[in-house]
Structure formats: C-alpha cells, structure tokens
Amino acid sequence: MHTKKHPFGKFAAIIIICVLVLLSACSQTNSDVSSDKIRIITVNFPPADFSRMIGKDLVEVRQLLLPGVESHVFEPTPQDIIEIREADLFIYGGGLSDTWVENLLKDNEISPDNTLIMMDYVTAVTEEIIRGMQHEHDQDHAGEIDDDDNHHRQEKDEHVWTDPKNAIKISEAIQDKLIALDPDNAGEYRTNYNAFAKELNDLDDKWSSAVADNERDVLIFADRFPFRYLTDAYGLKYYAAFPGCSAETEPNPATIVFLINKVRDESIPYIFTIEMSNQALAKTVAEETGAEILQLHSIHNRTVEEAAEAVSYLELMYKNLENVTKALN
Ligand SMILES: [Zn+2]
Numbered sequence: 001m002h003t004k005k006h007p008f009g010k011f012a013a014i015i016i017i018c019v020l021v022l023l024s025a026c027s028q029t030n031s032d033v034s035s036d037k038i039r040i041i042t043v044n045f046p047p048a049d050f051s052r053m054i055g056k057d058l059v060e061v062r063q064l065l066l067p068g069v070e071s072h073v074f075e076p077t078p079q080d081i082i083e084i085r086e087a088d089l090f091i092y093g094g095g096l097s098d099t100w101v102e103n104l105l106k107d108n109e110i111s112p113d114n115t116l117i118m119m120d121y122v123t124a125v126t127e128e129i130i131r132g133m134q135h136e137h138d139q140d141h142a143g144e145i146d147d148d149d150n151h152h153r154q155e156k157d158e159h160v161w162t163d164p165k166n167a168i169k170i171s172e173a174i175q176d177k178l179i180a181l182d183p184d185n186a187g188e189y190r191t192n193y194n195a196f197a198k199e200l201n202d203l204d205d206k207w208s209s210a211v212a213d214n215e216r217d218v219l220i221f222a223d224r225f226p227f228r229y230l231t232d233a234y235g236l237k238y239y240a241a242f243p244g245c246s247a248e249t250e251p252n253p254a255t256i257v258f259l260i261n262k263v264r265d266e267s268i269p270y271i272f273t274i275e276m277s278n279q280a281l282a283k284t285v286a287e288e289t290g291a292e293i294l295q296l297h298s299i300h301n302r303t304v305e306e307a308a309e310a311v312s313y314l315e316l317m318y319k320n321l322e323n324v325t326k327a328l329n
Contacts, residue, residue, distance in 0.1 A: 038181055040089045041080075043098060044071050045301045046161035047091040047118060049313040050171045053196040055178055058185050067307035070276060071300040072097050072245055076104075084110050088181050091174070094119035095158025096245055121173045122166040124156040127243050128228060132258035134242055134251055159244055161299060163229035164204040164317065168197050203317055207234050210321055214328040218266060219296075222259055222282035223273040224248075226298040236324075241281055244298075251281045263289040270327035272296045275303065294323040 037060040042048040048063040055061070064080050065071050074097065076084070081104065084090050090110065092098045094117040104110045129135045160166045175193035179186045211217070211234040218237045221227075226244030231237070239262050241255050242248045263271060263285060271291045273282040275298065282293045297316045306316075 038088045038178060039086070040091065041084050041087040042091040043074065043093065043101070046167065046299055046313055047116075047170060047174065050167065050174055050196070051089075051091065054171060054175050054189055054192045056188070056192055058182065058188065059178070063301075065301045067302050068276070068304040069301060072247065074100075076100060081109060087114060089114050089116060089174075089177055091116045091118065093117070093158040093160070094124075094156070096155045097158060116173060116177055118160050118166075118170050118173075119156060119158065121169045122160045122163075122229075124160065125228060125232070127155055127157040127245070129243060130239065132239050132255065132262065133225070134248060134255040135246070155245075157226075157228050157244060159226040159298060159300075160229055161313070162227050163233040164200045164207065165233060166229055167313065168200045168204075171196055171200070199314055203314060203321075204233075206318075207321055210325045211236060211328065214325070216266075216268070216328045218268065219324065219327060220259060220263055220268055220271045220285075220291075221273070221296070222271050222285045222293075223277050223279075224298075226274065226300070227296060230320075236328075249278065249280070256281065256284060259285050260288045263291050268327075270294045270323075272323075272327070274298050276301075294327055296320050296323060 038055060038058060040048075040051045040055065040059050040061045041064060042051065042061065043064050045063060045065070048061050051059055051061045062083065064076065065074055084104070092101050092115070101110075101115075105112055105115070161170065171193060175189050178189045182189075217235065218239070219231065221238060221240035223240065224242045224244055224246055225238060225240030227238070228244065239259065241251050241259060259271075259281075262268070268289075269291055270293070271282055271285055271289075272294055273279050274296060279293065285291065286293050297320055299313060299316050302311060302316075
C-alpha cells in the first residue's frame with residue numbers, strides 16, 4: 001500500500017504545484033499588462049503606425065503630436081519630456097522640425113540609447129527649391145537677420161516616409177530595436193514585420209505600375225511640397241508654391257502667376273493641396289484655370305476624424321495613389 005500510495009501522492013502534489021504556478025503566472029500577466037509592454041513614444045504619425053504594426057499587443061505607442069495638430073509648430077510639454085525619458089524607445093525624424101529633440105539630447109535630458117532617428121535608415125536628400133517655388137529668400141528681407149532661413153536651405157528633407165521603400169527600411173529598424181529590447185518575443189516581431197513589409201512592397205509595386213503608363217508625369221502643388229521622396233521614387237516631376245516645411249502660406253504674385261501659367265500651358269486638369277491646408281492658393285489657381293483640386297496627404301499627422309477612424313499609413317498612401325493616378329491620366 002505504502003509503495004503504491006506514495007508515488008501517486010507525489011504526482012498529485014506536483015500537479016497541484018503546476019496548477020498554482022500557472023494560475024499565479026496568469027494572474028500576474030493580467031494585472032501587469034500595461035507595464036509589461038514596450039513603451040514607444042513617437043513625435044509624428046508614421047513611426048507610431050509602423051510600431052503598432054510590428055509590436056501589436058506587445059507595445060504601447062504614444063504619439064506626441066495630437067491628431068489635427070500641425071507638426072512644424074510642435075513643442076514638448078514637461079510631461080512629454082518625462083514620458084520620453086521613461087520610454088523604452090523614442091522615435092523621431094531627425095530634421096529641422098526636431099531641433100528640440102537635439103537640444104534635449106545635448107542637455108542630457110533624454111538618453112541617446114533609446115532613440116531611433118528615421119533619417120538614419122534611409123538615404124536623405126536636401127529640400128529642393130525649384131523654379132517657380134516661393135522661398136523666404138525671394139522676399140525682401142532687408143535689415144532682417146535671417147540665420148534660421150539660411151540654415152533651412154541646407155536642411156535635409158525630413159519627409160522620408162512618403163516613399164514606401166523608406167517605410168520598409170524604417171519598419172525594419174523598429175523591428176530590430178524591438179528584438180533588442182525584448183528578445184523573448186523576437187519571433188513575433190519578425191512575423192509582424194514580414195507581413196507589414198509585404199504590404200508595403202505591394203503598395204510600392206502599385207505605385208510603380210500606376211505611374212508607368214500615363215499621359216502626364218507632372219504634379220502641381222498649389223501648396224507646400226513635402227513629397228520629394230515620393231516623386232523621386234516614381235520619377236514624377238512637380239511644381240509647387242512652397243518647400244515642404246515652409247512656414248509661408250501667403251504666396252507672392254509671381255508664384256501665383258507661375259502656377260497658373262503652368263496649369264494652362266500643360267492643360268493640367270488637377271492641382272494638389274496637402275491635408276490641413278487652407279487651400280487659399282489652390283482655390284485661386286482653380287478659379288483662374290478651371291483645374292480641380294485634389295489632396296495629397298503628407299502623413300505627418302492625422303486629422304481628428306482620421307484618428308477617430310484609426311486610418312492607417314497604408315490607407316492614406318492608397319488614397320494618395322488614387323488621386324495621383326487621377327491627376328496623371
Ligand atoms: Zn514637414
């Protein structure tokens with residue numbers, strides 16, 4: 001009896017211990033869900049979206065720019081700085097809009113170990129000032145000290161995410177960071193990244209084939225132009241009123257006339273504005289030429305409505321593709 005009962009008792013005890021361990025493990029996971037997640041802070045929308053696509057439930061992503069806020073005027077609050085400091089990963093662009101980040105890094109307010117700079121993972125180009133484009137230098141600045149403006153001319157164009165191939169490179173960098181921070185879940189990050197990269201590749205293929213055979217190859221922006229990476233990627237030409245990060249919204253007469261003549265000379269049926277634009281210049285050009293206005297979303301940030309509908313980078317890029325296809329045919 002003894003020899004029979006003893007092993008059974010031991011076996012039952014092991015089972016009970018296993019169940020207890022499992023139960024406590026479960027309850028612990030449930031109660032610590034938010035603190036177990038990798039905390040990611042981003043300045044603007046694209047890397048927030050990429051991080052969610054790759055990290056899914058394993059990450060908690062906060063975008064500093066609130067929906068509907070113009071991204072070039074962003075200033076962090078003291079609370080934002082605390083959150084950046086406590087985050088596992090902080091992602092920003094690395095351009096002129098992020099000068100405040102460089103200042104925080106210089107003052108050791110935030111740690112360089114946990115930052116990811118999007119521009120580090122792509123081939124960055126400088127913002128172009130092309131013919132017809134209005135730049136601050138065009139205007140009479142006699143007597144003004146304009147160091148910022150001179151600085152801006154040499155700035156790298158920060159809108160790197162507008163090329164889907166760059167979105168893939170940035171997403172891969174995010175995957176690598178997540179694996180380094182949380183190696184136990186490396187398999188899941190890889191699976192999610194591969195699925196997302198495939199969707200981005202499909203997007204890139206669709207852009208390539210859409211612009212391959214059409215009547216036109218010129219886009220007219222009666223607005224700012226933050227799309228250099230996108231137009232470069234697909235061999236499109238463009239004319240625009242202002243550079244991408246320009247604070248200018250009041251066009252001078254020469255700019256208005258240049259754009260109107262371009263639309264007339266090349267019989268261009270559609271002109272573009274960007275999201276959250278007052279469209280004032282576009283309306284003037286449209287009235288003068290009969291061209292219709294379309295939107296190209298620069299995806300710095302989402303509007304309040306887009307955020308409420310959880311619109312993704314992919315959806316915004318497909319809507320852009322639809323409008324560009326319309327304009328080119
Ligand atoms: Zn910008």
